[in-house]
Amino acid sequence: MLSGVHDMGGEAHDGPINVPDHAMADWEVLTDAVNLALVASGAYAVDEMRRAQEEIPPDRYLAMTYYERWIGGIEQVLVERGILTTDEIDARTAELAERWG
């Protein structure tokens, strides 16, 4: 059967469960809110964003933090739906990097 790295039940992730919570950074709170706002506005179904995360290659999926995966999923779906293009995202990223260094 074909199933991705996200399908973790009973799989070999045997480390201790790291119980303390980290304080959420502003960008993480914003990512969470943007996703909910996009779903609420009807831009996409939340299942699409979940599926897009599952399509991240396994080594990258495991290396990314939780909200990094969300950003990846949101970006993928917005491009698929023609709401944004990768060129637009890259251009805006470069612009913000320039402004805030």
Place this chain on the structure above:
Amino acid sequence: VASEVPAYRVGDRVDVLPRSSPGHVRTPRYVQTHQGRVTAIHGRFPDPESLAHRGDGTPVRWLYEVTFHATALWGPTRGTAGDARQTPATGASIVARAWVDEPFKQRLLADADAALTELGVSSAGPVGFKLVAVENTPDVRHLVVCTLCSCYPRTILGRPPDWYKSAAYRSRAVVEPRAVLDEFGTHVGADVEVVVHDSTADVRYLVVPERPAGTDDLDEEALADLVGRDCLIGVADPRTPDAASLRP
């Protein structure tokens, strides 16, 4: 459109088909090819495997809660025979009301979303789901996980904690729930059945923990103060009144 009548009834034994299709699959791998028993029918929902690929969610699907015995899934070495898991929360105040009002508790366990309206709260949000409340007893403990992602009753419990989203928890909660509980300092006797609920996007869980002893004199507000997030997920017990008074 799914038929008006579900194909299976509560109590039916069902075999989970292997799924080799590419794309969004909401059947966790560890239950595929195993036999379980239908323990609840949660209604009809748009098919997430269609919505994930920009489909319209039709045909809508009956959502069955299916319970598996741990030994059937994992073999004899990592569980006890009585263990089971099931496919398919303003949390503390809901629990406090359930503790002081038995008829409310029964309504909560029967239809959580309907019962919440009595408290003027709702689990509704941008991402809709059905809330199911499960009750810990001296004989049964419930534990909630989402092995496929991080489904969580966010509208009543807030954002899920980091550990709930971790690979270690998502992987281990279904296969060695007692060891996971031990790690949270929650030690469950061998004679207590542990039921693990693997959430779906459409059905999410709230654990109603046991009311601590020595709380007969406490009012609802004081009781709610004993109920931390982790016991609503099932990994911890409520604080005792003595411990609560020591909190900073």
